Every structure is written in structure tokens, then in C-alpha cells.
Amino acid sequence: MAENHAAASGSAADAIINLDGSTSSKDGTSSDTRPLPVGLPLRQALHHPAPQPKYHDITEKFERACSALNVGQLVKDEYFTLFESIGALEIMDPKMDSGFLQPGETLEDDYDTLAPLLPEEVIGIMDQLLCYEMAWHTGYPLSQTLFTSMYIDKLLWPEPHTFEQAQFYRGGLPEERKLDVMLEVLRAYCLALIKCCDFVIAKITGRDYFEEEDFCTHTYNRVLFVNTPMDVFLRELDAAMEGLEDIEFSIDQALRKALVSRLNFRKHFLTALDLDCPLDHLEKYWPPISSTLTPINTTHQLGKPVPGAFSTKLQRRLASTVPPRPIVELSFPDAFSNLKQLCLDCSEATRFTTLPPDPLEYQSFLWAYASRSPPPLPYSRSYLASLLFHPTTLNASTSFPLSDLHTILLPASPLIDPTNWTLSPPLNPMLPKPPRIQFALLIDEFIDRVGAPYLEFWTALGQNRCRLRRMLGHVILAWDQLQSDAGLVDEDIHRAASELGIRDEIIEFPLSSWTYAKKLWMVEKMVLLGFEQDIYLPDEYAAQYSFLSSISARRRTVLSNLTTHLETRHRAFLASAPPDLQSAHEVEESIQHVQSLLADATGISALADALSRFYTLALYLRLLPSPTRPFSTETLRYELRMKPFLTLQPPEVLPFDEFMAVVRPFGPFENLDPGFWDAVSRPEVRVWGEMEKSVKTAKEAFAKVKRLGAKAARAEGVEKHWAKEVQGALASCVALGVAVAGVRSAAKGVKKGDELGVRVEVPVMGSGKRYAEGWVVGRVGKK
């Protein structure tokens, strides 16, 4: 601006330039040599310079004022709390201040990023970068991983304005040096790596994730080429590969191959991470990567590490409000197996797109995916979630909750007859609406209401197992609320149905039954996850399994009512003249599914009951470790365990006294019922009989689930995992049978004060000694 006006006259130019405060570049001569514009009056734009702040040295007075303060007196902002002040970084404290330099230490490393590199060194750096990349994927921040690389730092800072500026140097190359081929290769690899990080961050932040718990997306004010499209990076990689293939460039063949395989991997990886992959081509992206992985692993030993290429000092220049932290070292084998797992998990996730569009299939898939071991990394989970919540998935012709309702509850039901939606309401709004329109409106209203809790449930299923358990606690509350709302809708439905005279075609409380069954399923899973994650201690097993058993018993009741209703409907369709075969078929499919659910609930209830009884006896017989808890009482502990479920209605949590009667059938441990020893010492008596009966029921029920198959369970897409789960439950039944027999024979003829001569060993989580992670079956062994 100033320059243009300056053209008018020398003296005016001076004034204006001065006004702008940009006098530094002015030398007075340039304005004289410029041609004068003809005949235009000089118009001065209203141009006030930004007022410069003034600085006053207040050191001395500040110091005097401070020393006049009393000890312990603070002069502070009234809204500034001690709590906040704890978060302040202490300057000059080597542990907190990332900018603190030890005596003689320099800020910058003197590592030269333009120094020629050997091919071995480039391989070493690439592999090290891969390790850091994987460490980042497992949850460490970039500042402790990739951003410690000198090369990446040079590419990203100072921020390049164009892509071409992203070099290992800024400005011109000194002394007309040409960039070595090896450096070009490394540059292409680093650029693509940075873009990979950008894609990963975009994908993860696009879905539900927990910053710093799951993953750190912080980039410390560095921009990871957000606006540069992917093909630019692919071109760089291609160019680098061409450079390597150049015959004039002499290099050992093995090294050449190793480098090409790394570039090739990066190319495929970057393509697969691309955000805009069309859904129907997904299977082309992840599987090819697996083939590019092996050569990286086999040629790793060719590399030569270059420790100087990484430094924690780079953290000093990152915009960071946290103290400096050491570089995270992940060994190459670990990093490689993480990478392999990531690729596997993602290609498994792409199978999601091939599932039949059925919410129950989706649910099974999500459940199976969350159960994968090792647990999928945040990226893989976000990847699956982005497929699940992809518009093409969500915009199914029937909304998910409705098709869920349809499968479980209302196959061929007049309640969701499509013709209900085609009727027009009476023109006069004062007239009552015909019952069929009421059905449509009520169902619409309910589906609308279900939407949020339903998605919330799926979001929870997309988290890792620990968080899944915790989030289920919240989801259950939402479904509890939903159930009470569903009750109101049910009343209206009944009224409309009675008007139509089809009361018997609709099950009692349809919508609340559906909601209830789903909610109970979640409560069961939550408790089972608690066992899976060793939340409960062995002396709490009896209580928790007893609770689980009561929950699934309730689900069993709901489902068996449903089965009865569906079977009646099925018979009615067949008996009608002419028989309505299509509806009958629809109902039959639902019956299959509900049967599978029913058998599952029966199995869970029976097995949990047996385990509860087993652990109760084990407690009485002092076979389980029970820690001393001087600072808590049984009542408080019970309240704490039941906290997530206390507000539910139904199922109401048992009051403490009733609960105690269930888990302490023989009275308190210190003051045993005299009948106890008599009851356990004779193998033929009820205590043992009941336990065995439950085990038997459970075994039969799980066998039925297995027989009905994955299709009936709506888990066809993940049949293998489903079969493993059912098999695990069956095996747990068998194991429990053995354990019960073991304790029974040991307890035979035992009297008060006798040692039993056996011990119960509780398999810990993740040790591979449990047949199913949620079913903790103790092993009985000789002492």
C-alpha cells in the first residue's frame, strides 16, 4: 500500500512510509527514480498504523513491592485457583521446562540433514521411523515419537508454503549441491509417512475417540500437509523408486530391493489410509498391503541405525504445554507385529461392507470385532466405525431400529404392516384417527425416540473392551428411560388394537418387551465383561454370578413369552384359509432367532447360577482367598458393585438383606449354620444336586444354541468367532462339572474344622487358561 502511494512524490512518500513504520527498507533513492503518475491528485488512504505497545521496565519497583508482601501472601487473580496453578510448568526446572538447557548445551543439534547417507543408513532410519509410527498408533504423542526425527522436522518446519519447499533444507541448496538419490528416497518416504499421519488423525478424529486415552492427535502446531492431495505423495514415491532403478546409480541389489519394498509398502499403506475410498472397492486396499510387509521384515537386518537422526531436543521447538518426555522406544519386532495386526484388523473391518444389511448382523460383527485379540488399535476401530456410520450404511431403506424390531418382535405383524403408512389421516383434525394410522404414527414416534440410544449403543460397541464396559453402564440408563417411554406407546398401541379387534395378533407390551430384552442383554454383557477384565475379586464371584443369573433369567422369561406368541401366530398363519405361507415363513425365521436368544439366555442363567453356587460353597469351605478389608463393609461394597444398576426399574437390584440371603445360605462365615457341614459332606444332598442340575441345563442350552447355528443367532458374518464363543461356554460348563465333582468328593464325610485337602485355583485373565474370558471357572487341585 505504502509503496503505491509513495510513487506520487518523494517527500510525501517519506511521510507515508514513516506513518506505516516500515522505514527499514527505505533508502530514499528509490522513490525519486519512479515515474510520476500523471494528473492524479494524491489521495491518502486513511491508514492508521497499529499502535505499538510500550514497554516499561518495572523490575526494581516490582521487586520492592514483592519483598513488602508477607510470607504466604499471594497477589492473584481472584478467579485463578490453586488447582489451576498446579498445572503450571516451572521454568528452569529441568524436569518440567522443555526449553531448559543444561550448562554448555545448545538448543539445536548439529546433525546435518543434507549429509550423504548410505543405503543401509536410509533403511535404518526408515525402520526406526516405522517403529515410532507404530508407537504413535499405540497411543504415544507425536512429540515423543515421529517428531523426534530431524528429517521430519526439517520437512515440516519452518512451515513450507508450497509442497516443493518441503525439503531437508530451506531456501537454496548451499554450494550448488545436488540432493543425493538416497536423500530423495528418504524424503519421499518421510513425506508419505507424514501424509499417512494426517489421514490417520483425520479418520480417528472423525469418530468417537478419547484424546490422550486412546490416541494423541496433537500435532504441536505443525501442519501435516492437510491440503496436499494424496497423488502428489504417490508421485514422489514413484519418482524415488525410479531413481533407485536407474542403472547409472550403482547400489547393491539386496539394498535396492529393500528400499524399493519400503517405498512400495508406503505407497500401498497411504492409498489404503485414504479417506475417500469408495465403499465397494475397499477390499482392494488392505489385503495387498500384507504382501508388501514380509520383505520389510526380512530385510530389516540390512539397515544400520542412525541414532543422531532423532533427538528429544526437537521437543523444545514444539508448541507444547507439557514437560519434555523421553523418546518412546518400541522394538522393531513389536512395531512390525503391530503394523501387521493393524493391516489384518483393517482388512477384517472391510468385511463389514459385505454383511447383509441387518442390524443384528452388524451388532454381532461389532461385538466380535471388539473381542479380537490382540485388541484392535484405535485406528482400526475408527476405520470400522467410519464404515458403520457411513451414509450409505446408515441410509438403509428401513431404519435399523425398525428392522431390528421387525426381526425380533414383529414379523408379519399388523403393527408394522407397510400399508399403515399409506393411509391418509382424516381431513378434520378433530376426528379420531383410524387405528391403523395410529399404529404408523406410534411406530414412527417410537423409532424416532430409539434412534439416539440405538446409535449410542453401537458407538459403545465400537470402543475398546474396557471402555465398552464402562460406556454400557451409561447406555443401559438411556435404555431404561427408553423402556419407560416405550410403556406409554404400548398402551396406545393396545388401545388402537382393541379398536380394530386384533388384540390377540399383538403381543402384550410389544415395544417395552423389545427394549427390555435388549437392555437385559447389555446388563449381562456388562457383568461378563467385568469378569473378563478381572474387575471382581474371587470372593465376589458368587455374588456377581448370582446377579448375572437373575438378569438372564428375566431375559429368558421375556423371550419365552415372545416365543409363545410367535408360535401362536405361526400356527394362525398356517391355519388361515388360504394359508399365508409368506408370513408364516417370516415368523418362522424370527422364531429361529428368538429360540437362539432364548437358549443363550437360558444357558447364561444356568451356568451363572451353577458358578454362583459353586463359589458360595468354596467361600464357606475357605477355598478362595478373601482379603481383609478393614475400611469397608459388605453393605458398602455391594452398593458400589451395583451402582450402575441401582436406578434401573426393572430389573430392580435386590435389597442388601435379600441379597445376603441368596449368597449366604448358611449364614455368616463366622457363625455358620450347624446344618452346613451335614449338607456339604453328603454328596447326594440338595446342595450338590442343584449345582449339577444347573450345569446340565446350561450345557444343554448352549448345545442348542450351537445346533441352531450362526444364521439363527444372526452372526453369519462372524461365524468363526461366534462358534468359538459358544464352544467356550460349553467347555466352561464341562470344566465346572469337573470342578464340582472335585470339591464334592473332597468334601465327602468332612466335619467341622477339617481341612479339605484341595484348593481352587482361579485362572487369571488373558492367561489362556479360561475357556471363555467371561466365565471364570476355578480349577480344583490337590493341595
Added chain:
Amino acid sequence: MDNSEATFYLSQFIGKNLRIHTTDNRIFGGQMKCTDKDRNIILALTYEYRAPAEAEIRRAVEASGNPTAPVSWNSRYVGLVVVPGAHVKKIEFEESGYGKSVVVL
């Protein structure tokens, strides 16, 4: 200066921008939140400024041939910091260029 005078004087700077020079020649610019008898100062929304290394200055001068070539200071955001009194070398108060501030210096 007595205690109430000192308290008044210091509390004027609360929420105002200060520049604190530390013994290792860095400058911290941020909003003052709190201070005490030992002259520990808590600054919020702070930026750290560091003079460029000598080698860098030399390089810039050689490259441009101009002995007064400008070399920018390194700055980065560090957020909430406490500068211990022992390391405070100089305190500057930044008076906003807009309007007169009411601080009694």
C-alpha cells in the same frame, strides 16, 4: 513501601501482559496471574522467546552480507508457566498501544 501499597501496586498487573527475562536469556511473555513474596510469577497464555544461536546469526550475516541482517527469534507457545523468582532477571510491563492504561507505574 508498606504492605497495602505493595499489594495495590502488584495487583494492578493482574491480567496484564508482562515480559519476563530469565537468567538463561529467554523471555516469557504472558498474562500475569499471581505473584508472591519470593517474586515467583505465574503467567498464563505464555509464549517463550529465545534469541537465535550465535552460529545462526553468523550464518545469516554471511549469507546476506549485511552485518545488520535480521534474524528472527524463536518463539513457541508454552501456556501456563511459573517463573521462579530466583530466575527473574528483568520484568517489563506491556502497556497497550490503544488508550491509556490506568496502571500507576
